[in-house]
Amino acid sequence: EAGVAQSPRYKIIEKRQSVAFWCNPISGHATLYWYQQILGQGPKLLIQFQNNGVVDDSQLPKDRFSAERLKGVDSTLKIQPAKLEDSAVYLCASTQQGRGNIQYFGAGTRLSVL
Amino acid sequence: SQQGEEDPQALSIQEGENATMNCSYKTSINNLQWYRQNSGRGLVHLILIRSNEREKHSGRLRVTLDTSKKSSSLLITASRAADTASYFCADHSGGYQKVTFGTGTKLQVIP
Numbered sequence: 001e002a003g004v005a006q007s008p009r010y011k012i013i014e015k016r017q018s019v020a021f022w023c024n025p026i027s028g029h030a031t032l033y034w035y036q037q038i039l040g041q042g043p044k045l046l047i048q049f050q051n052n053g054v055v056d057d058s059q060l061p062k063d064r065f066s067a068e069r070l071k072g073v074d075s076t077l078k079i080q081p082a083k084l085e086d087s088a089v090y091l092c093a094s095t096q097q098g099r100g101n102i103q104y105f106g107a108g109t110r111l112s113v114l
Numbered sequence: 115s116q117q118g119e120e121d122p123q124a125l126s127i128q129e130g131e132n133a134t135m136n137c138s139y140k141t142s143i144n145n146l147q148w149y150r151q152n153s154g155r156g157l158v159h160l161i162l163i164r165s166n167e168r169e170k171h172s173g174r175l176r177v178t179l180d181t182s183k184k185s186s187s188l189l190i191t192a193s194r195a196a197d198t199a200s201y202f203c204a205d206h207s208g209g210y211q212k213v214t215f216g217t218g219t220k221l222q223v224i225p
Contacts, residue, residue, distance in 0.1 A: 042215035042218050043202070055211075055212075093156075101145070103147075104159070106156050107155055110154075
């Protein structure tokens, strides 16, 4: 089966600019996650979708970050405006119902904010 | 922060030696999972241990779980250079499939 697809792989922007990341989960996976991973740290959950509804966005900086999952399939994460501290890898993951919540990750998007 | 902690933060061993890394978590869990991350890549699931299990094996991996101490350990036996990576524990809790990752252990296996 195809894995989780993410694009772009790398993005360099200047602070105050906007950026968007795209994720296509594994077919049939109802739950989709966006994580932020700062260098040297573990992934931090930003937002969790169940189908196209938000389950948890408690750690999403809503003044600048937004995410949507239209039709319960692919998803976009947007940052507007970006800050220097947003430099990180943004990981998308999906899970299949009833599999103990084993997460399948995409390769991530490495964002550098200058 | 709700993140669990892992120790050591970094570990360097010779090929053929065993590597042990430990994880502590903060909540009651449904299961605990371990993931590996090679440099510049996404995370890959290694092994899952349920809250009612105490030990689990998979190939060269051995995981233990002590729910009374809210801790887990991952043992990699007979390490190989290809095992060089960062290892993360992740606790699964609650009813909405929430997973919280630890801070990770960076393992270097020297050939």
